[in-house]
Amino acid sequence: MAKQLLPWTYLLLSLAAAEQPSAPKPVAAPMRSLPWGQLNFLQTTDTHGWHAGHLQEPQYSADWGDYISFAEHMHRKADEIGADLLLIDTGDRIEGNGLYDASSPKGQYDYDIFKEQDIDVICTGNHELYQADAAAREYTKTVPNFKGKYIASNLDYILPETGERIPMAQRYRTFTTKNQGIRVLAFGFLFDFTGNANNTVVQPVEKTIEEKWFQEAIREDVDLFLVIGHVTLHGPEYKAIFKAIRSQKWDTPIQFFGGHSHIRDFAKYDSKAYGVQAGRYMETIGWMSIDGIKGKGKKDDPKEIELRSSMSFQRRYIDNNLFGYRYHTGLNESTFPTEHGQNVSAAIYKARKALKLDNSYGCAPRDLWMSRTPYPGDNSLYTWLEKEVLANVAIKPERKDTPRLVIFNTGSMRFDIFKGPFTRDSTYIVSPFVGTLKYIKDVPFKAASEVLPLLNSGGQIFDSAELQMWQLAPPEKLSIHSDFIGPQMPLQDSFVSSAGQRPLLSSSPDLVPGYTTKDDAGDDGDDTLHTPITFYKIPNCIQSSVSMPANGDPETVDFVFIDFVQPWILTALRFTGQVYNDSSVEEYRPEAFTDLMAGWIKENWKKNCKN
Ligand SMILES: *[C@@H]1O[C@H](CO)[C@@H](O)[C@H](O)[C@H]1NC(C)=O
Ligand SMILES: *[C@@H]1O[C@H](CO)[C@@H](O)[C@H](O)[C@H]1NC(C)=O
Ligand SMILES: *[C@@H]1O[C@H](CO)[C@@H](O)[C@H](O)[C@H]1NC(C)=O
Ligand SMILES: *[C@@H]1O[C@H](CO)[C@@H](O)[C@H](O)[C@H]1NC(C)=O
Numbered sequence: 215m216a217k218q219l220l221p222w223t224y225l226l227l228s229l230a231a232a233e234q235p236s237a238p239k240p241v242a243a244p245m246r247s248l249p250w251g252q253l254n255f256l257q258t259t260d261t262h263g264w265h266a267g268h269l270q271e272p273q274y275s276a277d278w279g280d281y282i283s284f285a286e287h288m289h290r291k292a293d294e295i296g297a298d299l300l301l302i303d304t305g306d307r308i309e310g311n312g313l314y315d316a317s318s319p320k321g322q323y324d325y326d327i328f329k330e331q332d333i334d335v336i337c338t339g340n341h342e343l344y345q346a347d348a349a350a351r352e353y354t355k356t357v358p359n360f361k362g363k364y365i366a367s368n369l370d371y372i373l374p375e376t377g378e379r380i381p382m383a384q385r386y387r388t389f390t391t392k393n394q395g396i397r398v399l400a401f402g403f404l405f406d407f408t409g410n411a412n413n414t415v416v417q418p419v420e421k422t423i424e425e426k427w428f429q430e431a432i433r434e435d436v437d438l439f440l441v442i443g444h445v446t447l448h449g450p451e452y453k454a455i456f457k458a459i460r461s462q463k464w465d466t467p468i469q470f471f472g473g474h475s476h477i478r479d480f481a482k483y484d485s486k487a488y489g490v491q492a493g494r495y496m497e498t499i500g501w502m503s504i505d506g507i508k509g510k511g512k513k514d515d516p517k518e519i520e521l522r523s524s525m526s527f528q529r530r531y532i533d534n535n536l537f538g539y540r541y542h543t544g545l546n547e548s549t550f551p552t553e554h555g556q557n558v559s560a561a562i563y564k565a566r567k568a569l570k571l572d573n574s575y576g577c578a579p580r581d582l583w584m585s586r587t588p589y590p591g592d593n594s595l596y597t598w599l600e601k602e603v604l605a606n607v608a609i610k611p612e613r614k615d616t617p618r619l620v621i622f623n624t625g626s627m628r629f630d631i632f633k634g635p636f637t638r639d640s641t642y643i644v645s646p647f648v649g650t651l652k653y654i655k656d657v658p659f660k661a662a663s664e665v666l667p668l669l670n671s672g673g674q675i676f677d678s679a680e681l682q683m684w685q686l687a688p689p690e691k692l693s694i695h696s697d698f699i700g701p702q703m704p705l706q707d708s709f710v711s712s713a714g715q716r717p718l719l720s721s722s723p724d725l726v727p728g729y730t731t732k733d734d735a736g737d738d739g740d741d742t743l744h745t746p747i748t749f750y751k752i753p754n755c756i757q758s759s760v761s762m763p764a765n766g767d768p769e770t771v772d773f774v775f776i777d778f779v780q781p782w783i784l785t786a787l788r789f790t791g792q793v794y795n796d797s798s799v800e801e802y803r804p805e806a807f808t809d810l811m812a813g814w815i816k817e818n819w820k821k822n823c824k825n
Contacts, residue, residue, distance in 0.1 A: 305339025
């Protein structure tokens with residue numbers, strides 16, 4: 215008995231200060247406060263399993279339990295001042311962190327942790343739908359966990375038993391807010407995604423808005439339309455929804471919440487319609503406040519009309535750390551954590567232990583960045599992958615001397631590697647996907663060598679909806695494919711800053727590097743003042759050449775690639791005049807690429823592993 219109680223007691227003690235015990239302490243920085251209105255929102259999006267927070271970056275080190283404590287205090291404050299607070303999540307909760315990916319089945323602990331937050335309106339992302347088992351868990355776990363709150367405006371599920379196609383959840387939701395009595399009608403959309411497994415159906419947004427239920431919903435008499443979605447704010451889907459609502463309601467306020475491209479973003483559609491998007495990976499909590507929606511009085515009351523004509527919409531991007539949470543709530547180390555928040559932090563700790571996420575595989579000898587240093591370069595994650603990893607793990611024993619080209623899409627890597635311990639968790643953070651290496655034998659070298667430039671020039675040969683180029687690169691790159699240049703992605707071609715600097719090293723005593731967002735409302739959105747970080751362009755795909763002859767080109771090569779890119783590879787080869795199809799493709803390595811990479815790290819980084 216006592217033996218069983220001990221670890222738990224230890225846990226509660228060690229977590230008295232909340233966040234994960236190994237999380238770095240948050241750093242004090244100059245702050246902007248949160249503007250409150252009648253109706254306020256907290257948003258998470260694209261958390262990708264990072265519910266333990268960032269254990270190597272102090273600026274984002276609060277965990278899901280801390281966010282629960284934060285929301286509890288903010289709810290109390292809302293009640294005190296008679297305002298309302300709603301919580302939103304816009305999907306991609308899974309894939310990208312050991313807390314979700316390291317268990318079998320995946321998400322064994324993560325769904326139970328996530329559901330502890332009281333979210334008012336929630337929808338799917340594309341990641342919930344890539345794998346059939348994940349989509350099934352969305353239906354059997356997340357939808358019931360957020361019963362009445364989960365909205366699936368353009369998503370259907372196919373029941374495995376009967377093959378029947380049904381809405382994943384309700385198409386929309388209407389409710390009245392607790393303190394201000396604001397009547398809200400909420401939708402929950404996914405962008406026009408086509409890469410889903412065959413047990414869901416994503417209906418294009420433009421088609422959905424012609425449906426009877428939608429046309430009826432936008433004619434309802436409400437005080438606010440709330441459109442949440444795993445949809446970029448400046449893309450065509452939200453433009454279409456905005457137009458549809460405005461065609462019926464020229465004056466009703468509309469609040470959009472977006473996701474998917476991993477950036478902090480804000481959009482103005484008209485003077486009463488705005489959108490916000492809260493970044494990625496539990497780095498950012500979005501804050502939105504709206505004033506002047508309506509009073510409790512009559513709608514044609516002159517005071518009412520005056521109030522509504524002076525509406526204001528204000529946004530903030532909150533860095534997810536305890537320093538900021540305490541600042542915004544006016545609480546301190548001992549008064550901030552709530553019992554519920556601490557319980558969830560403890561559950562996260564327990565899950566991480568059970569999943570052995572802190573098991574060290576080796577020590578990274580230097581920082582390796584996706585886009586904070588130029589590619590190619592010594593600190594580029596992709597140069598490392600190309601020169602060190604792929605060149606050494608893309609080996610098929612019986613064909614090890616055959617010249618080969620190995621193609622890998624940059625979007626298969628999801629995060630930077632920091633100098634220092636590389637753990638089981640880091641493996642899933644960097645490479646969460648289950649893809650394997652495939653190949654086509656004896657492809658004429660000339661044709662094979664034309665594929666990479668085709669994939670990176672992105673273009674017209676990939677004209678089907680299924681082969682959009684954005685799918686090859688990390689989502690952050692979306693902001694440069696759209697007509698909108700992402701605010702915190704000032705992409706540079708040239709090398710301007712010194713390579714390999716620590717991410718959060720101070721360059722002045724007060725400011726730490728971090729997000730310096732510029733959006734439709736200006737440059738005062740971030741709650742924390744930072745010095746800017748420079749980002750560089752990366753290609754859609756990289757290529758490693760292995761076992762090439764010392765002189766001249768080979769006649770043919772084994773053309774190796776990560777399975778995700780197969781449809782693009784076949785299309786590109788066809789363009790060069792080489793006709794292959796799915797049956798030309800064979801297994802190159804049986805293991806998931808992630809395991810090959812972890813194997814290389816265990817082998818090659820172990821000797822650096824003494825502090
Ligand atoms: C979906 O794909 C799986 C695996 O490829 C297959 O076994 C199944 O029959 C497909 N289901 C439908 C409804 O097409
Ligand atoms: C935190 O605030 C409470 C209430 O204001 C106060 O009693 C306590 O001493 C503070 N604790 C710390 C560690 O500052
Ligand atoms: C926190 O956990 C304890 C111990 O399991 C439990 O008794 C308590 O009800 C929980 N509190 C909340 C608010 O979840
Ligand atoms: C693929 O190509 C081979 C040889 O060119 C052909 O025999 C086969 O029928 C094709 N398979 C499909 C599925 O089109």
